[in-house]
Amino acid sequence: MKYDFNRIIDRRNTRSYKWDQSEKLFGDKDILPLWVADMDFESPPAVKEAILRRVQEGIYGYSVTSDSYKSAIAGWYRRRHDWEIQKEWITDSPGIVTSLSLSVELFSNPGDQVILQSPVYYPFYDVIRMNDRKVAINPLKLEDGHYVMDYEQLEGLMSGGARLLLLCSPHNPGGRVWERAELLRLGELCLRYGVTVISDEIHCDLALPGHKHIPFASLSKELSDITLTTLAATKTFNLPGLQTSYIVTSNPELRRKFEYKLKALSLHMSAFFAPEAVEAAYNEGGEWLDQLIQHISSNAEYAISYLAEHLPQVKAMRPEATYLLWVNCRGLGLDPEGLKKLMYREAKVAFNEGSIFGTEGQGHLRINLACPRSTLTEALERFTRAAAPYVK
Numbered sequence: 001m002k003y004d005f006n007r008i009i010d011r012r013n014t015r016s017y018k019w020d021q022s023e024k025l026f027g028d029k030d031i032l033p034l035w036v037a038d039m040d041f042e043s044p045p046a047v048k049e050a051i052l053r054r055v056q057e058g059i060y061g062y063s064v065t066s067d068s069y070k071s072a073i074a075g076w077y078r079r080r081h082d083w084e085i086q087k088e089w090i091t092d093s094p095g096i097v098t099s100l101s102l103s104v105e106l107f108s109n110p111g112d113q114v115i116l117q118s119p120v121y122y123p124f125y126d127v128i129r130m131n132d133r134k135v136a137i138n139p140l141k142l143e144d145g146h147y148v149m150d151y152e153q154l155e156g157l158m159s160g161g162a163r164l165l166l167l168c169s170p171h172n173p174g175g176r177v178w179e180r181a182e183l184l185r186l187g188e189l190c191l192r193y194g195v196t197v198i199s200d201e202i203h204c205d206l207a208l209p210g211h212k213h214i215p216f217a218s219l220s221k222e223l224s225d226i227t228l229t230t231l232a233a234t235k236t237f238n239l240p241g242l243q244t245s246y247i248v249t250s251n252p253e254l255r256r257k258f259e260y261k262l263k264a265l266s267l268h269m270s271a272f273f274a275p276e277a278v279e280a281a282y283n284e285g286g287e288w289l290d291q292l293i294q295h296i297s298s299n300a301e302y303a304i305s306y307l308a309e310h311l312p313q314v315k316a317m318r319p320e321a322t323y324l325l326w327v328n329c330r331g332l333g334l335d336p337e338g339l340k341k342l343m344y345r346e347a348k349v350a351f352n353e354g355s356i357f358g359t360e361g362q363g364h365l366r367i368n369l370a371c372p373r374s375t376l377t378e379a380l381e382r383f384t385r386a387a388a389p390y391v392k
Contacts, residue, residue, distance in 0.1 A: 003288055005041050005295040006372040026344040032379050033350045037172075037324060039238040039370035041292070043277075046284035047237060050276040063270040065092060069279050073246065076282040080205065083218040085248055091259055092246050094267055096202050099230040099247050099258075100166060101127040103198040106257045107228075108133055113162040117149065119354065119361030121172045121200070128166075136162045139360050140174070146317060147174045151185055158193035165190065167199040170206070170213060173326045173357055173366040175319025177211040180219070187216070187223045196254075197227045202245075203322045205236040205289060208297045211320040217250065224250045228258065236289060237281040238370075244274035296323045299369040299376055306377075310384040313391050323370040329354075330363035332390045339365065347386035349379045 011019040018036045023029040042048070070087040077083040093099045104127050108114055113136035114128045128135050138154045140147040167186075170177050178186075190197055199216045207213045217227040232245035249255050262268045303325055304316045313331035334342060336355045343349050343365075354364030369376060 001291045001294070003291050005292060006374065008372055008374065009040060009042065011040065022350065026350050028344065028348060031344060031348050031350050032375070032382065034368040034371060034376070034379050035350045035352045035366075037235065037322075037368060037370075038240050039323065040372065040375065041238055041370065043238045044281060044285040044288040046280040047239070047277045050280035051273050054273050054276050060272050063272050063275070065270045065275050066279075069275045072279040072282040077215070080286075081213060081215055081218070083215045086250070089248050089250050089255070090246050091248075091255060091262070092244070092268075092270060093230070093258075093262065094243050094245065094271075096200060096230045096232055096245050097123045097127065098267070099228075099245060100124065100198060100200065101131065102258060102261050103228055103230075104128055104131045104133055104164065104166075106261055107196050107198070107254070108164045112164065113157065113160070115154070115157055115162050115165040115195075117168065117171075118358035119173060119364070120166075120168050120357060122356045122358075124166050124168070124200075125358070137358065140171075146320070147171060147176050149178075149182060149186060151189065154186075155189055155193075158189055158195055163193070163195050165195050165197050167197055167216060169199055169201050169216060170203045170321035172203060172322055173324055173352070173354075173361070173364075174317055175322045175324060175326060177207050177213055177320040180214050183214060183216055183219055187219055190226060191222055195226070197223075199227055199229045201229055202232050202235050204231070206293065206296070206323060207321040208293060208300070208319060213321065217248070221250075226251070228254050233278045233281050237277075237285055239274075239277055239281070242271065242274045242277055244271055244278060296369055299323075299371075299373060300325060302373065303367065303369060303376060303380060306380050307384070310380075311387055311391070314387075323368065325367040325369055326354075327351075327365045327367060328363065329365055332387060333392065334363075334390065336362060339363075342386055342390070343383070347382040349382050351379075351383075 018033050022031040070090050074085045077085050110132040112133050114133045115136045116124045117138045117140050136157045141150050204213045217224040217229050228249040234240040307316050315328040317326040352366035354361035
């Protein structure tokens, strides 16, 4: 391949959130970190070149986005996802979680129920509870080795008064790519009960071979008008440190409220380096992404096979998207603290412990596959070796 995703890059002592906190967070500086969702790969060369050009300007003043930036976003979704986005639908935001939190504040009232589908990315809980709303859990069901939605229970929440849904699509941590029929059935319920949808689609570009992400808002005009989609180039191209994202909505009232709140918090200014990086990524990063997806898919197959051979008591859920592997470790008979002890003290690895994704995630681990194969191999060897004494 043109891009070498197996090259080891030493990220220690780079102020890395992932690599430079092992002793602080896990008690040992030598722990191998495969937890937080950033990648151990350089971003596409065009991104680096765009940032360097910006650096060389030498004056780092207040900035605005350009028409070419929004054109790059719209063009990307047209080419990759068959979604026609109007440039005026796009509004910048500092981050996905910021957008989720503002949306909960703006589109529900204190004490309201806000629906999420557990297990799910743990900040979903925070942005509901910390805005004085109530978490209304629609637990996902396990069928044929992957998660599906429980529409009957979901309708009960909606008929009981819940009017806001946080949708995770593709799903994190389970890696589901929701199919058109699933999303249409969900949308029918939302239209019937007047539910607004905040759709977190940050992993949309990382659908693995054989699967295609469908933007929820692209399904129909009616669904587009009840949806605010949170998006970013950061997961796709390994740019999370640039602190950049955007929302897309065709509904002018949703957009007006969102933009007004951003301005009230003085979060409406453009970051200096981010637009150039995002524009370069979307215009010139397609080949890089295609090869990244091949590497991630290969790592997923390797990890699933390795665990099946060396520790069959745990069951990995085959991902359809993302670079995250969701592993059911309940066969080891360990509670959350026991899993942490196994990882941090005995195996010297850091995966995400599953209960942070909700009660339904207890007994699971989430493994970050976005690393060189040798790093993944070492982590799996450490874990399976340390887990052997727990096998009954």
